[in-house]
Amino acid sequence: MTAIPLEAFLTVSGLIFGIGMFGLIVRRNLITLLMSLELCLNAVNIAFVGADAHLGLVEGQIFALFIIALAAVEAAVGLGIIIAIFRYRKVESSDEVRDMRG
Amino acid sequence: MGIERLVGAVEIGKLSSVLPELIIFTLAFILFALDLFLKPSQKKAILPPLTAGGYIIALLSFPLVETGINFGGTYVVDKLSLIIKVFAILIALTVLAFSRIYFSERKSFYGEYYYIITFTLLGAMILASSYNLIVVYVALELVSVGFYILTALLRGSFISKEGAFKYLIFGGISIALASYGAVFMYIYSGSVDLREILTHKGEDLHYLILGLVFFMIGFAAKVGAVPFHFWLPDAYEGAPTPVTAFMASVGKMAFFIPVIRVMPYISETFHLPWVLTVGAIAGITMLYGNVVALVQKNIKRLLSYSSVAHSGYFLAGIASASLIGVKAVVYFLIVYAIISAGAFLTVAYLEKNKDWSNRIQEFSGLRFNFPYLAFGFMVLLLAMLGVPPTVGFVGKALVFTSLSFSSLWVVILIMIIATGISTGYYLRLIVLMYMKDREKTISVENKSIYEVISLILLSASAVLLGVLPSIVWRFISESGDILFKGLK
Numbered sequence: 001m002t003a004i005p006l007e008a009f010l011t012v013s014g015l016i017f018g019i020g021m022f023g024l025i026v027r028r029n030l031i032t033l034l035m036s037l038e039l040c041l042n043a044v045n046i047a048f049v050g051a052d053a054h055l056g057l058v059e060g061q062i063f064a065l066f067i068i069a070l071a072a073v074e075a076a077v078g079l080g081i082i083i084a085i086f087r088y089r090k091v092e093s094s095d096e097v098r099d100m101r102g
Numbered sequence: 103m104g105i106e107r108l109v110g111a112v113e114i115g116k117l118s119s120v121l122p123e124l125i126i127f128t129l130a131f132i133l134f135a136l137d138l139f140l141k142p143s144q145k146k147a148i149l150p151p152l153t154a155g156g157y158i159i160a161l162l163s164f165p166l167v168e169t170g171i172n173f174g175g176t177y178v179v180d181k182l183s184l185i186i187k188v189f190a191i192l193i194a195l196t197v198l199a200f201s202r203i204y205f206s207e208r209k210s211f212y213g214e215y216y217y218i219i220t221f222t223l224l225g226a227m228i229l230a231s232s233y234n235l236i237v238v239y240v241a242l243e244l245v246s247v248g249f250y251i252l253t254a255l256l257r258g259s260f261i262s263k264e265g266a267f268k269y270l271i272f273g274g275i276s277i278a279l280a281s282y283g284a285v286f287m288y289i290y291s292g293s294v295d296l297r298e299i300l301t302h303k304g305e306d307l308h309y310l311i312l313g314l315v316f317f318m319i320g321f322a323a324k325v326g327a328v329p330f331h332f333w334l335p336d337a338y339e340g341a342p343t344p345v346t347a348f349m350a351s352v353g354k355m356a357f358f359i360p361v362i363r364v365m366p367y368i369s370e371t372f373h374l375p376w377v378l379t380v381g382a383i384a385g386i387t388m389l390y391g392n393v394v395a396l397v398q399k400n401i402k403r404l405l406s407y408s409s410v411a412h413s414g415y416f417l418a419g420i421a422s423a424s425l426i427g428v429k430a431v432v433y434f435l436i437v438y439a440i441i442s443a444g445a446f447l448t449v450a451y452l453e454k455n456k457d458w459s460n461r462i463q464e465f466s467g468l469r470f471n472f473p474y475l476a477f478g479f480m481v482l483l484l485a486m487l488g489v490p491p492t493v494g495f496v497g498k499a500l501v502f503t504s505l506s507f508s509s510l511w512v513v514i515l516i517m518i519i520a521t522g523i524s525t526g527y528y529l530r531l532i533v534l535m536y537m538k539d540r541e542k543t544i545s546v547e548n549k550s551i552y553e554v555i556s557l558i559l560l561s562a563s564a565v566l567l568g569v570l571p572s573i574v575w576r577f578i579s580e581s582g583d584i585l586f587k588g589l590k
Contacts, residue, residue: 006289013285017278017282020278021275024271024275030267033271034271037271037274037275037278040274040275040278040282041274041277041278041281043278043282044278044281044282044284044285047282047285048285048288051285051288051289054289055288055289055292057292059236059288059293059294060285060288060294062236063235063236063239063281063284063288063294066236066239066240067239067281070239070240070243070247073243073247074243074247074270074274077247077250077251077270078250078267078270078271078274080254081250081254081263081266081267081270082267084254084263085260085263085264085267088260088263089260097264097267097268098264099260099261099264100261100264100265100335100336100339100340100403
């Protein structure tokens with residue numbers, strides 16, 4: 001079995017990270033913003049696991065496990081805040097969440 | 103090689119060196135359990151004194167702490183981390199003094215507040231002594247998630263939720279960027295220990311550069327340096343004011359520590375690019391923060407932009423990439439934590455008044471109603487400005503010194519201009535308080551002795567540490583030497 005080169009992992013993870021960043025910049029839906037954030041963190045996971053396959057170590061996988069757990073925490077808190085925002089105002093887009101300016 | 107090291111990390115090290123963290127950790131879980139079982143009326147009576155008591159016990163345990171590297175090299179207890187931890191707990195105590203009445207008056211007294219602020223403090227303490235990227239990541243998330251929740255904790259306030267959501271998105275981006283940087287550093291060196299990464303002599307130097315760039319962008323976003331600062335004023339304005347005080351002081355200290363730890367190693371290999379990039383970001387941040395603060399109408403927003411500008415001052419000290427720069431930044435961070443906590447808590451005190459709207463004009467003639475409070479606030483503003491007998495002067499003078507040793511004259515010039523601009527808004531507040539007449543009388547009911555004591559302590563230490571900087575400087579000086587010489 002030929003090993004997948006490190007560059008392949010990094011390309012995939014770079015693409016996914018870029019898609020996540022792109023989503024964070026152009027999308028306006030609050031939940032889509034959270035999903036894009038998760039995409040960025042999961043791109044980091046792919047890169048870590050790929051790096052482990054290349055280096056033959058395990059620390060990257062441990063790091064990826066921590067990222068998976070804490071990304072879930074962040075998503076939970078984010079969804080909680082979105083629900084709190086929805087209770088005050090039926091917003092659909094992040095353009096409507098801008099009481100503070102200047 | 104990896105698995106043996108990880109198994110080694112599991113064995114329990116010297117517990118005496120993590121005693122304060124253990125106390126705070128235990129306290130957080132006790133508070134968590136009590137919050138489940140107590141009645142709402144009991145919570146108000148039990149949780150605040152218990153939390154404060156736990157913090158005081160943690161403070162008292164510091165003389166027992168032994169310095170050293172612990173838990174298989176993942177956790178470093180040195181003088182730098184110890185002094186940051188002591189001040190983090192002290193400032194958390196002053197924030198606690200304001201919390202009960204502030205949240206009760208707004209019908210937002212939640213038991214969650216006490217254990218979340220305790221966990222956040224624990225995260226800041228862990229962040230202060232971590233060299234390992236996994237520990238940095240977990241501590242960073244612990245602090246950040248705590249801040250998101252604390253920001254959203256004000257019932258009936260939409261801007262509180264709005265600030266929390268903006269903070270969550272930008273905080274998430276910054277953590278994603280920093281951990282993406284960690285990947286490249288890991289590929290470069292095969293290690294997640296910052297010291298091993300930065301002392302590693304590998305051939306794929308581009309991975310290290312890529313990693314450091316992402317890592318530093320992540321942390322720049324976390325501390326609110328200028329191209330990535332959008333969240334900071336909104337989060338600080340939306341948050342309950344005691345929480346803002348906590349974020350602006352303990353949060354800022356904690357987020358800068360990993361950058362300070364990275365700096366000595368980088369200064370050897372990448373001296374010039376480091377100086378150029380960090381110096382440029384520092385200059386833009388100082389100018390932008392101070393110019394935008396000039397036109398603010400809301401006192402919390404004004405102090406937030408002043409906080410952005412201060413991030414620029416810290417980055418300027420970091421840009422100098424020298425021993426004196428490390429010491430200057432650590433001193434300035436501690437000093438700024440004290441004065442920003444004092445300023446935000448003064449605002450929290452004034453917000454008890456029913457018609458207080460946080461507008462700048464509300465400060466006119468404040469000395470007639472609150473002579474002592476106005477004097478204390480003036481001292482804190484002068485300290486932020488950097489007027490001689492106060493701590494701000496010592497902090498800024500140290501940063502100037504470190505910059506001049508590295509011959510960064512452009513950054514010095516920008517810093518002088520930025521400080522000149524900042525005179526505009528700090529002095530305007532002082533003029534309003536002392537030279538304008540009172541339009542309406544305001545009064546504060548429901549004040550507690552703890553609030554008064556903590557405001558007096560913060561204002562007094564803003565002067566005391568400026569007159570006698572050696573009280574703190576002794577510890578910082580030794581810790582800076584250790585950072586540069588490398589750990590044993």
